[in-house]
Amino acid sequence: xxxxxxxxxxxxxxxxxxxxxxxxxxxxxxxxxxxxxxxxxxxxxxxxxxxxxxxxxxxxxxxxxxxxxxxxxxxxxxxxxxxxxxxxxxxxxxxxxxxxxxxxxxxxxxxxxxxxxxxxxxxxxxxxxxxxxxxxxxxxxxxxxxxxxxxxxxxxxxxxxxxxxxxxxxxxxxxxxxxxxxxxxxxxxxxxxxxxxxxxxxxxxxxxxxxxxxxxxxxxxxxxxxxxxxxxxxxxxxxxxxxxxxxxxxxxxxxxxxxxxxxxxxxxxxxxxxxxxxxxxxxxxxxxxxxxxxxxxxxxxxxxxxxxxxxxxxxxxxxxxxxxxxxxxxxxxxxxxxxxxxxxxxxxxxxxxxxxxxxxxxxxxxxxxxxxxxxxxxxxxxxxxxxxxxxxxxxxxxxxxxxxxxxxxxxxxxxxxxxxxxxxxxxxxxxxxxxxxxxxxxxxxxxx
Ligand code: ADP
Ligand code: MG
Numbered sequence: 001x002x003x004x005x006x007x008x009x010x011x012x013x014x015x016x017x018x019x020x021x022x023x024x025x026x027x028x029x030x031x032x033x034x035x036x037x038x039x040x041x042x043x044x045x046x047x048x049x050x051x052x053x054x055x056x057x058x059x060x061x062x063x064x065x066x067x068x069x070x071x072x073x074x075x076x077x078x079x080x081x082x083x084x085x086x087x088x089x090x091x092x093x094x095x096x097x098x099x100x101x102x103x104x105x106x107x108x109x110x111x112x113x114x115x116x117x118x119x120x121x122x123x124x125x126x127x128x129x130x131x132x133x134x135x136x137x138x139x140x141x142x143x144x145x146x147x148x149x150x151x152x153x154x155x156x157x158x159x160x161x162x163x164x165x166x167x168x169x170x171x172x173x174x175x176x177x178x179x180x181x182x183x184x185x186x187x188x189x190x191x192x193x194x195x196x197x198x199x200x201x202x203x204x205x206x207x208x209x210x211x212x213x214x215x216x217x218x219x220x221x222x223x224x225x226x227x228x229x230x231x232x233x234x235x236x237x238x239x240x241x242x243x244x245x246x247x248x249x250x251x252x253x254x255x256x257x258x259x260x261x262x263x264x265x266x267x268x269x270x271x272x273x274x275x276x277x278x279x280x281x282x283x284x285x286x287x288x289x290x291x292x293x294x295x296x297x298x299x300x301x302x303x304x305x306x307x308x309x310x311x312x313x314x315x316x317x318x319x320x321x322x323x324x325x326x327x328x329x330x331x332x333x334x335x336x337x338x339x340x341x342x343x344x345x346x347x348x349x350x351x352x353x354x355x356x357x358x359x360x361x362x363x364x365x366x367x368x369x370x371x372x373x374x375x376x377x378x379x380x381x382x383x384x385x386x387x388x389x390x391x392x393x394x395x396x397x398x399x400x401x402x403x404x405x406x407x408x409x410x411x412x413x414x415x416x417x418x419x420x421x422x423x424x425x426x427x428x429x430x431x432x433x434x435x436x437x438x439x440x441x442x443x444x445x446x447x448x
Contacts, residue, residue: 005034005036005038005042006033006034006036008034008071009032009033009034009042009044011070012063012066012067012071013029013030013032013066015066015069015070016029016062016063016066019062019065019066020059020062023130023267023268023269024126026142027051027126027129027130027133027267027269028054028055028059028129029059030087031046031086031087031133032044032046032051032086032087033045033085033086033087035080035082035085040075040076041075041077041078042075042076042077042078043078043080044077044078044079044080045080045082045085045086046079046080046082046086047081047083047086047133047136048081048083048132049081050129050132051129052079054125054129056079058422058426063077083136107163107167107174107175107176108177108178109160109163109164109167109175109177110160111164113156113157113160113161113164114161114164114165115131115132115135115161115162115164117285117289118154118157118158118161119274119278119281119285121274121275121277121278121281122275122277122278122425122426123153123272123273123274123275123278123425124153124154124158124271124272126269127149127155127158127269127270127271128158130145130147130267130269131145131147131158131159131161131162134162134240134242135162135165135166135169138166138207138240139207139238139240140238141267142267143235143238143240143241143266144231144235144240144241144243144262144263144265144266144267145162145241145242145243145266145267145269146242146244146245146249146263146264146266146267146268146269147159147242147243147245147269147271148244148246148247148248148268148269148270148271149246149270149271149272150246150272150273150309151246151309151311152308152309152310152311152312153271153274153309153310153311154271155244155271156244157310158271159177159210159212159244160177160210162208162210163175163177163208166208166240173207173208174205174206174207174208175206175207175208175209176202176203176208176209176210177210177212178210178211179211179212179213180212180213180214180215180216180217181216183203183211183227184216184217184220184223186199186202186203187199187222187223187226188223200229200230203230204229204230204233204234206234206239207240208239208240208241209234209239209241209242211241211242211243211244212244213244213245214244214245214252214263215245215246215247215252217252217255217259218252218253218254218255219253219254221256224255224256224259225256227259228258228259228262231259231262241266248264248268249261249263249264249268250264272428273307273308273309274309274310274313275396275425276303276304276395276396276399279302279303279306279307280296280299280300280303282310282314283299283302283303283313283317284296284299286313286317287299287317290318292321294317294321294331295331297333298331298332298333300399301333301336301337301340302317302320302336302340304399305340306340307396307397320336320339323339324339356398356400356404356405357408358448359390359393359394359398360374360375360390360394360408360409362444362445362448363386363389363390363393363441363445364386365444365448366386366440366441366444366445367386369382369383369386373386374386374387374390374409374410375409375410376410387409387420388420388421389424389437389438389441390409391405391409391417391420391421391424392420392421392424392425392438393438393441393442393445394408395417395421397442402414402415402417402421403417
């Protein structure tokens with residue numbers, strides 16, 4: 001690279017901002033630095049092995065494109081995990097401050113929620129990476145961290161896991177975990193008892209404030225007013241704030257605009273319903289936790305048929321195990337299929353039938369295309385997206401293997417299918433338009 005490589009690297013990064021969402025940029029790129037010892041090969045310092053893996057597996061095309069545009073060449077890149085040399089703010093935070101006298105029990109954290117037992121997959125890896133960054137660098141990386149997503153997808157788990165990890169690192173840390181209702185009730189009670197001073201001391205002096213389900217603050221004017229001050233005071237001294245919600249701040253009705261803009265001012269990440277692989281991994285983890293042995297075949301069967309959030313998935317697994325043990329039955333693929341057959345309607349998204357031809361016809365008709373357009377060789381823009389949606393639905397919803405999908409789609413290679421499925425999963429997490437299309441396509445399929 002020509003002179004002043006660091007500056008050139010900044011330009012490469014700047015250029016990437018056009019290709020990825022803001023959250024993705026912050027998580028995967030913003031902390032990288034170019035090592036001055038780079039010579040020919042670019043040695044890029046990254047904050048963790050997790051970031052390195054994701055850069056390698058997903059972002060190389062984007063990085064290479066940007067290097068080509070900015071540097072006019074694509075030099076080889078070597079990522080080095082080196083948190084000390086990455087680009088974080090070097091502010092002193094209260095997290096380095098001397099110990100408080102604080103009873104950890106006050107934090108209300110449930111020790112069962114840990115980073116270790118949080119299963120990471122495409123549906124939640126952004127939120128997971130953001131949480132890791134907060135643990136490494138609380139108060140300065142992303143403040144507030146705003147985690148949103150539907151019910152049962154792991155928001156509370158992840159938020160508390162950050163608390164538990166930080167508590168492990170610094171046992172005297174003052175951490176408060178509460179729901180927004182608890183915050184409100186505490187506040188109202190403090191007014192009634194003329195103890196607002198105590199309330200303020202409690203909430204405005206903690207090092208880490210975790211408020212779960214912040215959407216319930218909607219329409220509570222005086223609580224919002226109070227929370228605004230709590231928030232500002234904590235943020236002002238680099239205390240970390242993490243909030244969860246079932247929706248983005250701009251969709252929370254009757255939320256003061258100044259609060260909405262504060263909530264959006266850090267990093268917002270979402271968690272989606274887990275994809276098939278993550279569902280299998282979650283089921284496996286829950287079996288391990290409960291020390292129950294269930295074969296992979298059966299876990300995959302359940303994951304393929306119950307397309308829902310982690311909470312419901314865990315509930316279903318337990319029901320299946322219990323119903324079998326009540327009947328003194330052994331868990332076999334046949335008995336599980338029978339159970340699922342009788343109980344399948346309870347899952348929130350009905351799985352589609354595995355008639356792949358019908359599915360393909362349905363997808364083509366939704367997009368006003370012919371099935372042969374999807375299976376054919378043409379790669380026009382109008383065909384690529386529907387084709388990827390077909391790959392995704394056949395894989396995720398119908399449980400068809402990559403090779404088989406390749407055959408169905410006119411003899412495509414299984415790596416092409418894998419790439420297509422991953423691409424769609426990726427864009428689905430940040431592109432509301434794709435999410436909407438997927439829902440509509442699935443609805444369309446369920447009517448044919
Ligand atoms: P939410 O707060 O989003 O409604 P929770 O955090 O309460 O969801 O998660 C519901 C249940 O599912 C909890 O028992 C939690 O431990 C489990 N769970 C959710 N996501 C995961 C995951 N990625 N790995 C392991 N367990 C998970
Ligand atoms: Mg929750």
